[in-house]
Amino acid sequence: MPQDILELKDVKKYYPLTERYTFRSRVTAYVKAVDGVSLTLPEQSTVGLVGESGCGKTTTAKIAAGLIRPDSGSVKFMGADLSEILGDSGSAKQFRRSVQLVYQNPYSSLDPMMTVGDIVKEPLIIHGLARGRELEEAMYSLLRKVNLEDYHALRYPHELSGGQRQRVCIARALATQPKLVLLDEPVSSLDLSIRAQILNLLVELKERERLSYLYISHDLATVRQMCDYVAVMYLGRVVEYAPTDELFNNPMHPYTQALLSAIPIPDPRVKRKRMVLEGDVPNPVNPPEGCRFHTRCRYASQLCRERDQKLIEVGNQHWVACWVAPTGGIPSYSLEYTRE
Amino acid sequence: MEPTLQVESLRTYFYTEAGVVKAVDDVGFSVRPSTIHALVGESGSGKTVTAQSILRIVPKPGRIVGGRIVFEGRNLLDLSERQMRMVRGRRISLIQQDPTATLDPMFTIQDQLVEAIMVTTELDREQAKKKARKLLEDVKIPGPENVLKSYPHQLSGGMRQRVAIARALAGNPKVLIADEPTTALDVTIQAQILELMRSLRDEYGLSIILITHDLGIVAQVADEVTVMYAGKVCESGSVDDIFHSPLHPYTQALLLSVPRVDKRVRLRAIPGNIPDLVQPPQGCRFHPRCPYAVERCSQEEPGLEKVGSQADHTLPSRSVYCHRFREIKLEVV
Numbered sequence: 001m002p003q004d005i006l007e008l009k010d011v012k013k014y015y016p017l018t019e020r021y022t023f024r025s026r027v028t029a030y031v032k033a034v035d036g037v038s039l040t041l042p043e044q045s046t047v048g049l050v051g052e053s054g055c056g057k058t059t060t061a062k063i064a065a066g067l068i069r070p071d072s073g074s075v076k077f078m079g080a081d082l083s084e085i086l087g088d089s090g091s092a093k094q095f096r097r098s099v100q101l102v103y104q105n106p107y108s109s110l111d112p113m114m115t116v117g118d119i120v121k122e123p124l125i126i127h128g129l130a131r132g133r134e135l136e137e138a139m140y141s142l143l144r145k146v147n148l149e150d151y152h153a154l155r156y157p158h159e160l161s162g163g164q165r166q167r168v169c170i171a172r173a174l175a176t177q178p179k180l181v182l183l184d185e186p187v188s189s190l191d192l193s194i195r196a197q198i199l200n201l202l203v204e205l206k207e208r209e210r211l212s213y214l215y216i217s218h219d220l221a222t223v224r225q226m227c228d229y230v231a232v233m234y235l236g237r238v239v240e241y242a243p244t245d246e247l248f249n250n251p252m253h254p255y256t257q258a259l260l261s262a263i264p265i266p267d268p269r270v271k272r273k274r275m276v277l278e279g280d281v282p283n284p285v286n287p288p289e290g291c292r293f294h295t296r297c298r299y300a301s302q303l304c305r306e307r308d309q310k311l312i313e314v315g316n317q318h319w320v321a322c323w324v325a326p327t328g329g330i331p332s333y334s335l336e337y338t339r340e
Numbered sequence: 341m342e343p344t345l346q347v348e349s350l351r352t353y354f355y356t357e358a359g360v361v362k363a364v365d366d367v368g369f370s371v372r373p374s375t376i377h378a379l380v381g382e383s384g385s386g387k388t389v390t391a392q393s394i395l396r397i398v399p400k401p402g403r404i405v406g407g408r409i410v411f412e413g414r415n416l417l418d419l420s421e422r423q424m425r426m427v428r429g430r431r432i433s434l435i436q437q438d439p440t441a442t443l444d445p446m447f448t449i450q451d452q453l454v455e456a457i458m459v460t461t462e463l464d465r466e467q468a469k470k471k472a473r474k475l476l477e478d479v480k481i482p483g484p485e486n487v488l489k490s491y492p493h494q495l496s497g498g499m500r501q502r503v504a505i506a507r508a509l510a511g512n513p514k515v516l517i518a519d520e521p522t523t524a525l526d527v528t529i530q531a532q533i534l535e536l537m538r539s540l541r542d543e544y545g546l547s548i549i550l551i552t553h554d555l556g557i558v559a560q561v562a563d564e565v566t567v568m569y570a571g572k573v574c575e576s577g578s579v580d581d582i583f584h585s586p587l588h589p590y591t592q593a594l595l596l597s598v599p600r601v602d603k604r605v606r607l608r609a610i611p612g613n614i615p616d617l618v619q620p621p622q623g624c625r626f627h628p629r630c631p632y633a634v635e636r637c638s639q640e641e642p643g644l645e646k647v648g649s650q651a652d653h654t655l656p657s658r659s660v661y662c663h664r665f666r667e668i669k670l671e672v673v
Contacts, residue, residue: 052526161613191382192553193629196597196609218526221556221599225607248601262531263601264556268579270602276535277528280496335602 003079005180005212006041006064011073013059017285029285033059034070035236038311041180041229046206046213048223048244050259051233052281057216060233061182064214065099066092078179097127100173104185106165110157116143116168117153123175142171146201163194170201174209184216199225220263224248229317232256235284235292238311242318248335252314252325254297257333273333291323299324343370344547345394345432345515350407352386352393359618362571363389363402368644369566369576370657371515374545376537378558378579381568384614387551390568391517394549395434396424411515429460430511437520439500443492449476449503450488453510460511475506479536498529505536509544516540519551534561555598559583567591570615570625575660584672587647587660590626592670624663632668 014030034056041047049057062068063075066086075082077095085091103109110119121139124130130138140150146167157165166186173181186202187195199222206213215226223230223244230247232240232255240253251257261275277296282288290307294300303323311319314326324330352364364386371377379387392398394409396416409416416427428434436442444452453472457463463471476484479502492500501521508516518537522530538561540546550562558565558579565582567574567590574588586592596608612629615621621628627637645665647658 052528163613191614192555192594193382193597193610193614196599196607197611199599200607200609219599220527221601224601224604225599245604258528260601262527264534264554264560265600265602266555266559266583266595266598268559268562268583270559274531276531280498280529281526 003043004040004076005043005078006039006214007074007076008037008039008060008064009074009076011037011060011063011070011075013056013063013068013070032236032284032287034063035284035287036073037233037236037238039231039238039241041212041214043179044206044210044212045228046215046226048227048230049214049216049233050218050220050223050230052218052259054235054281054284055233056236056284057233058184061101061184061214061216065101065182066095093127097176098179099182100176100178100180101182101184102166102169102173102186105189106162106169107157109169110165112157114156115153116148116155116157116160119157119168120153120171120175123172127176129176138175142175145174145205146171161194162190163197166190166198167201170198170205174205177209178211180212180214182214182216185218186215187222188217188219195222202226220260232259235281235287237292237321238319239293239321240319241311242316246316246318250318251333252318252320252330253293253322254299254325254330255293257330258296260335261333272335275333291321299330342373344373344411345549346370346408346410347390347394348408348410350390350393350409351405352389352398352402353405354402356401356618361617362620363617364393365571367407367568367571367573368659369573371547371549372564373547374541375563376541376548376550376561378550378552378562378565379568380552380555380558380565382553382614384570384617385568386571387568388519391434391519391549391551394517395428395432397428429456429508429513431513432515432517433508433511433513434517434519435501435504435508435521438524439497439504440492440524442504443500443507445492447491448488449490449492449495453488453503453507456507456510471510472506475509476503478509478540479503479506480539481506496529497525498532501525501529501533502536505533505540509540513546515547515549517549517551520553521550522557523552523554530557537561555583555594567594570620571617572625573659573661574626575658575662577658581658586670586672587658587665588626588662589630589632589668589670592672593629593631595672624661632664634664636663 011034013034014032016027017029018025019028037060051057063070066082085095117139120142121135124135124138143152148167187198217223227244230244231238234255240256251260258275258277279296282295288295291304291309294304309321309323311321313319348368350364350367354361354363367390381387393404450472454468457468457471473484476487481487481502522533537548541548562579565579566576569590574590593610597610599607610629615625623638623640624642627633642661642663645660
């Protein structure tokens with residue numbers, strides 16, 4: 001039984017909205033960015049965090065990385081409480097080495113004034129992992145790991161293509177030999193023909209370096225390729241969590257079903273049942289009472305409007321937060337389709 | 341049936357300090373009535389510049405240096421700026437990727453729609469107000485009265501894009517150019533907008549030029565497709581032809597490299613990078629990345645080959661720019 005590398009329990013993070021006056025300000029409301037997220041990430045696996053903009057996936061990742069503190073709930077890394085880890089400067093530094101991030105836009109996350117070599121060396125220097133000739137060698141070996149050439153070390157970020165820049169970000173993340181890498185939309189800003197290169201590289205590195213990934217994306221197609229488990233978020237909550245194939249073959253939450261049916265499949269002969277969702281995502285300042293999805297859900301009953309449902313296990317490691325789904329009240333949705 | 345719009349050997353170059361960027365270089369395709377024609381390509385493929393060229397709004401230092409754009413019996417490139425103004429918004433209109441950037445934050449939706457209607461039609465203010473409401477209904481906005489009084493920031497991204505589409509329809513155009521209309525939107529909202537595009541095609545007989553890099557969207561809404569790469573057309577054909585019997589190696593490579601939501605497939609990455617358009621590769625621009633390239637591909641630029649084309653345009657014509665398309669057998673998913 002593999003250990004869980006990361007465990008989030010009922011994590012909440014509210015951002016205050018303030019009205020400013022001349023000498024004081026007043027908190028008028030809170031944006032409930034993350035509102036009770038529970039999630040586990042088994043060691044050496046990839047968990048996908050999917051959802052639409054504003055659902056709280058990036059905030060969840062920042063909490064997992066220890067970059068922001070949750071208002072309540074607990075975060076455990078390798079079984080130890082994160083607030084305790086960060087409380088001690090020695091273990092905090094160790095944690096920073098073990099958890100690394102790769103962001104969506106490789107251009108804004110690389111310092112334009114530094115060469116690629118310096119960028120990749122920086123974490124090694126900060127953490128005192130190598131010096132002198134060893135440092136140079138470590139840097140070149142990192143560049144080779146992400147299939148960059150030695151001469152790239154002398155280039156500046158603006159001289160590289162988008163795909164190459166993202167490779168630099170990955171090399172920098174690998175410098176401290178992390179256990180967990182948080183990938184926040186790592187291929188969304190890349191061109192179509194480059195995406196597959198980076199996705200394949202990430203899969204290869206995960207095997208070779210024994211990494212665990214938290215893969216954040218709004219693109220369910222890449223999630224299907226990359227992940228072992230998937231958590232679907234809606235308005236600050238995880239509404240469904242299951243092993244990838246189980247989730248895609250047997251989506252149970254009406255939101256997951258709608259999300260899957262909305263994704264265009266690159267084959268014109270595919271005819272699918274489309275479930276176009278009406279309306280927009282409600283405002284996270286004022287989320288609906290009861291189940292947050294009830295305002296857009298065609299199966300919502302009185303119970304859904306009044307009471308909130310937690311994630312419950314329905315078998316096969318499949319968890320869903322819905323009143324109706326476990327009772328069989330929601331027709332199954334299949335991505336299987338008819339071909340003309 | 342005559343095509344609604346025909347682009348013939350269009351060349352649009354940008355005269356920059358670094359050199360001449362041949363953003364669109366000998367591009368041609370035809371758009372038939374009441375169809376959705378997708379222009380697909382990656383960044384730098386020239387799809388947006390092609391759209392800008394059709395409306396003659398290419399930004400400096402860009403210039404249309406050659407070709408023809410035939411629309412309603414005239415070559416748009418021969419028109420005076422004054423005549424062109426009667427085309428833009430009235431006969432051909434444009435919606436862009438980011439509706440927040442195209443709507444004026446200082447004016448209500450009603451003000452903006454009425455302005456667009458009065459500029460493009462002969463209606464007076466009162467009639468224009470009625471028409472504004474009708475347009476919002478046409479783009480299926482619930483509660484149009486409230487939306488008319490709103491400012492753009494009060495609307496969601498999906499609503500803003502619907503308003504932008506309503507404004508584009510103000511002058512009853514025949515052709516709508518949609519440049520990445522759903523890229524800034526979430527998938528569930530994207531599905532609503534795509535549904536709307538389909539109904540505009542069917543109910544108004546609009547021809548839509550849909551510019552996108554998303555092959556999923558193309559497969560779902562387009563009738564015909566032109567695949568572009570580095571300022572050139574690779575091939576054109578019906579959506580079924582493009583996805584199920586691609587003739588150009590680039591099309592095939594793209595299809596094999598996209599992840600799919602309906603099944604887990606091994607992604608076959610396209611090696612290399614998108615070329616620099618100041619010094620594009622000699623010969624076929626895709627040859628450095630093409631698994632089928634032979635010596636000829638690196639020397640001689642491939643010309644247009646028509647395949648099973650119909651003289652009367654009742655069927656979409658199939659065209660391809662590849663030296664080897666007859667010899668190589670492309671495998672598809």
